[in-house]
């Protein structure tokens with residue numbers, strides 16, 4: 001009885017080995033595609049499903065993000081990395097790019113009035129060179145697109161740029177290029 005069972009199995013393999021191999025190959029290919037898709041998802045652009053809004057409407061980029069190339073700061077007369085983006089618009093209105101909670105409202109000579117907002121997924125957005133009439137305070141819940149203040153020339157470290165927003169995006173406390181997450185080039 002056992003022998004005939006074994007023989008039946010061998011006969012089965014002999015008849016259908018082609019299908020078995022095809023099955024294994026199809027499985028391997030499917031697994032490869034799944035792994036590749038997972039790796040692609042690990043790219044920074046798709047780390048988060050958050051939908052970022054814009055910090056200003058109809059804004060022009062007057063100084064872009066640069067972490068490796070140095071840019072001239074005419075006010076301070078020095079060449080420096082610019083880990084932020086400078087934006088200017090006619091209305092000067094500044095909006096939160098995501099839902100969040102205001103972590104701090106502060107002032108310092110170089111950056112002017114600054115609002116820092118905590119968001120989901122480890123993001124933090126920082127809005128500098130605002131005028132003194134900041135519209136939010138520490139602990140406030142804000143929603144994406146809510147006005148938090150107005151751009152000005154309060155950042156003494158970037159006086160040469162005139163009235164503008166110095167916008168910074170942090171991910172897990174590291175500076176990231178806002179262009180990666182926000183659609184800044186398209187107004």
Ligand SMILES: [Zn+2]
Pocket residue numbers: 063082084085086158166167
């Ligand atoms: Zn700047």
